Amino acid sequence: MQSLFLSRFSSLYITTALFCLLFLVGAFQFEGFGSSRVVANLFSDNAFLVITAIGMTFVIISGGIDLSVGAVIALTGVVCGLLIGELQMHPLLVFPLVLVGGGLFGAAMGALIHYYRLQPFIVTLAGMFLARGLATTLSEESIPIEHAFYDAVSDFGMLLPGGAWVGASTLILLLVLVAAVILAHYSRLGGYIYALGGSAQSAQLMGVPVARTTVSIYAISGFLSALGGIVYSFYTFSGYSLAAVGMELDAIAAVVIGGTLLSGGSGYVLGTVIGVLIMGVIQTYISFDGTLNSWWTKIVIGLLLFAFIGMQRLLTRQQAARLATGAAH
């Protein structure tokens, strides 16, 4: 039983250990790297990515994929820009609207996937074109957002010892994380999602409401992408239709580095958060170094992806072998 527990969480341990290792290497090499300020910035700079990647984690655990998240972030930004920046509506009115819109957008994709038996890859690809297309149709230029509420949000937060600033984005991120962990492990829907990813057919035979679950999963992803878009607009004070291009790949990479199997059925939300932080640490390291070029980020992330997937293959093979011989019982 103990060995099973170890192997269940081992990819999570390795991800965490790698993050600590990368951080320590940076801290020993550069002055000021090993400060709480750098850690806090990792969270606040990547908050929108973490929030979106958490939604992606659920989709991937269920055995699907969502390519539309970057485009939904851009669309959210543009809509916020138009309603808040130009029409001067109050953000607290606009946000619920945008969040519900994002959820409905995701739900529609989930419905297409389930009822018409279309591939998630292609449906969400069309969703990406649609959201990006709507965003460009609404405005091709970047719309500045100026509102007293946004100034208040950027001032909101607390200063931790060591110069670390925990702002609104980080707090939203933490709230989402707690909610996601509860959803994944302490709710019925969470169980359904894991069951669906393990085997859709078995899940259906066991009485999992496959239709409702599939639609919910993509709705959650759409909702969290919209929330990510709002957090992104806190960060940029603008809405731009070409924002967050290709961000879906970062989110997928973070999920994979975080130890979630792309074949579905297994993975942890917390792993995804650490996955994003690992990518953030690499970027911070490269910006501290100054002589390394940005393309090394891409190559290192590619190598990391390879290493993690290779490791996962080994782990799952070991598990399968152990189950086959009955040693796991």
Place this chain on the structure above:
Amino acid sequence: MSNLNTTAGRPPAPAKIKLPRVNGRYLWPLLGLFLLLAVNLAITPEFFRIEIQDGRLYGSLIDVLNRSAPVALLAIGMTLVIATGGIDLSVGATMAIAGAVCANLIVGGVDSIFLVVAAGLAAGLMAGAVNGGLVSYMGIQPIVATLILMVAGRGIAQLINAGQIVTFQSEAFAFIGTGTLLGLPFPIVLVLIVFALVQLLMRKTALGLFVESVGCNAGASYYLGINQRAVKIVAYCIAGICAALAGMISAADIQGSDANNAGLWLELDAILAVVIGGASLMGGRFSIPLSIVGVLVIQCLGTTIIMSGLPAKFNLLIKAVVVIFVLLLQSPLFQQQMGALFARFQKRTNTEAKV
């Protein structure tokens, strides 16, 4: 599910039943293409006019074909990969790598055009072999396996270019992108050659059957004695070589290699073209001609939007709506629903006529 019905249930005597099945497969993509062409004809009457100037054909149609050449090459390779049940997200990055390799060789003083082209093709072959190896020998899911090279590949191309846009002067290499052969722009000729070669390889040897068999059921193919790993690697290698050719066209076109933008997001267009051509992402049955039709649909759509005078910002939106519609048309449930709707409508008009 659908590919199970269509491919596994393929009749043993194809000669008799072949005609209606082929008709059904070709009907929707071709109908879409003809519809787009008709819209174009209505908007601009001179759309179909082709002129000969200085021994080269000119006209809107030639332009559409010429501009769709890189995606057409990608789609030929992508068709095979998708037929084996895989997907290749890295072809855009492979284009960038091949372009970077060729540009740097030319700038480095390599005179032989054959050497330059061979090096570019070798880069594509290597990328394909890496993808194929990851998918077949390590058993990694195709989306993830090729995602690695999609992310890292652009980094590698930037590394080769040292972060610059490398420009070059080479008439021989520029011919690949802008030359004319037999009155046609060379990219079109290149697509025709590659298409003929791959089609011959797939339909006149057993390889095509192996590809479909592996895509339907890799396990069963293995027990039948088909080396499914080798078949998959061959498919990814062909996709890599096609991507390298596409990368050379786009590099030759601008006489330079831009690692950031060469082939950016073209993998999505290629996948879309294959799906519009009616292939299932689950693998199995494939048709390269239909994928080419899919490419032409996408390219024509872009031209139609520009020709119709709509602002370019509607481009993506219209593309999305068309894609969703085409996807729905291929879904059996949607066909049933439309059929039922049509029947109800007919019934109502009949009863109204009686009254």
